[in-house]
Amino acid sequence: MILAQTRTYTTGSGPGPGPSSSSVLEYLAPCPDQVLENVLENVLWFLTSRKDRNAASLVCRSWYRVEALTRSDLFIGNCYAVSPKRATSRFTRIRSVTLKGRPRFADFNLMPPNWGAHLAPWVSAMALTYPWLEKVHLKRMSVTDDDLALLAESFSGFKELVLVCCDGFGTSGLAIVASRCRQLKVLDLIESEVSDDDVDWISYFPDTGTCLESLIFDCVECPIDFDALERLVANSPSLKKLRLNRHVSMGQLHRLMVQAPRLTHLGTGSFSPSEDVAQGEQGPDYVSAFAACKSIVCLSGFREIIPDYLPAINPVCANLTSLNFSYANVSAEHLKPIISNCHKLQIFWVLDSICDEGLQAVAATCKELRELRVFPFEAREDIEGPVSEVGLQAVSEGCRKLESILYFCQRMTNAAVVAMSKNCPDLVVFRLCIMGRHRPDHVTGEPMDEGFGAIVMNCKKLTRLAVSGLLTDRAFAYIGKYGKIVRTLSVAFAGDSDMGLKYVLEGCPRLQKLEIRDSPFGDAALLSGLHHYYNMRFLWMSACNLSNQGCQQIAQALPRLVVEVIKHEDNLDMDENVDTLYMYRSLEGPRDDVPRFVSIL
């Protein structure tokens, strides 16, 4: 039991009372263990890193206990790794919960819907044990309107709701959150699917004013009542981040910007005038509106952009650190005058419609760039494609501080990838998606082994890697040999034999998340990772060469591993081939919400 600690101590080091001042004699001398726990509790409050806390909790029972009492942020990377009951029993003073559910490949229709990752059991448990809960961050979870209602009712001081890639709820759930959570500061909906229940959720925020600091709803596909939104913005003096959906026209955006010139993050909605604006009519002065917003550092939106309006953002370009054009079909010509002002840009998301030429312009100006994502306007395999090794090479030469890149293209060369590995030594995330399956270096005709090999060899800080193109086992040999701190690896249509997977499982001691599709890795390869699976968050393998027998062996050898075999709904008989294997460590054993297309071995 922890004593109140308002007395001063003159000794702080070592167990035992030691020499002490007279003030200690004023109360019953605590035993050494309790002294230590007091000190520990004081100190551990300041420990925020998850890793440090986990380490601290392993020292001894006393430290385990105190750490559990002082942890306020609960992070659960796989909602099935631990049960709500176990988590809430151990950690009783949680203020913030982060939960992740489905595996990432589910985003690409590789998993049937209704697989799981339900929020319901979690919110029920937390409603009982965490009355002071303030923040909930969810990724790839299934959230219902009832869940949102329970959340809104159970936590009177609730401040922050962030839903990333979630689904299962609608505007009625949002309305409940808006009306009940009076302390709400953050409501961020990011790439989530929100069903249209015909409820005008924006109007459910209190008329008297809100504490909102961040309202992100650019993924909500339903139209909103603009007048209600305008009132909300006017009533939210703390609002700094506002990301509108595509149903907000430019004229409406203008009105909001006039109301909220102190915004730091702005999602611009459609960025095109509504239909009612006649052509040639004098529109609002967008340039002035942007000029008045001197604090904007992050711009996004542009969902239905009319490129003629793009120059309106010029006043803010010099201050921008983050720019998201990934829904804007703009050409290099449109981009160049804008990007040439963005000297401070650190994060840039864009469509390949800007072509290699646009990327060259980025490389010429954005010397501070840390993160680049180039998305395909047309995600097809059989076209020539507007970006290539030319763009990648240019970026590598111009943006030397690059840390993270996601690059979709149709053609690539080893030379450009090697160049990036040498020019950008700070790379932490390298994700190259050559959209044509098994496509080799289009100049030499060789596999892309050397390029990816150079990345793992030269980028000493690399922790996340996604490979593509024609790859032999050699590429995996490189990854196993040099990728010593790789934590996340994505593989698709790659490799020749079991050796490929073996190299990785035997060579990468820090591997946490491994997702593989359509690659010729079989049971022998799977078995070679037995020593490591308990150290991983998950392994996903779909359309590989696995059999039920091989997966059974794993399940038997590792009882704390949940081995899920996911079948297609119209193919439920257990034949020998495994369509999809998804396995993860868990303290709970097989989950109890398994749909009929999943069997747990």
Place this chain on the structure above:
Amino acid sequence: MSPEDGSNLLESDAASVSFKETELTLGLPGESRGLALIEKTGGKRGFSETVDLNLGRSSTVDSDHKKYSGESETDVQNMAKPPAAKAQVVGWPPVRAYRKNAMKGCKYVKVAVDGAPYLRKVDLEMYSSYQQLLNALQDMFSCSSFTIRNYLNERAVTNQEVNNGVEYVPIYEDKDGDWMMLGDVPWKMFVESCKRLRLMKSSEAIGFAPRTPSKCSSSN
């Protein structure tokens, strides 16, 4: 089918691909396609089975099936074009459904019918050919019986119960403000540039010569 020139992607006439067109579907002909079906069937099968079952069906022009490639729907000569060079696979390239749908966008245009007091709106992104659009317009305005002169196939699309059918000609206003006949440009280009539609009475269409007279017989 010749691979599309990469430069086509830049021009304003290259509207975003309807991803429903290019996605693997495991349904029977006539079933609704697109992501919904894929989610139902739960993705791809085995390693060796990554073929698109749409091959072979993609060559019909007048059908309601989504076209496999992005080629023009209006060119009757395209009927016998070969299937796409490479089969498409579920979940590849790995672009999130959310992003694909967002790129697909939503193209609502107003439709005015001469003589009718009300306007309707259609989402052009819901259709992948002129034929589909015209069929939908027919359904939409079916309370008044008329026939839409169909310049694509040089025959009228008729309403079953036509009594004294008044013939209408579909025209659209493009980005430049010009009024054009439907069917002159590839479907995607049309979607990109169409701002609104009008069903004009045939009798008023006399001076409205189509751009490509070779496609259509002279109006009667």
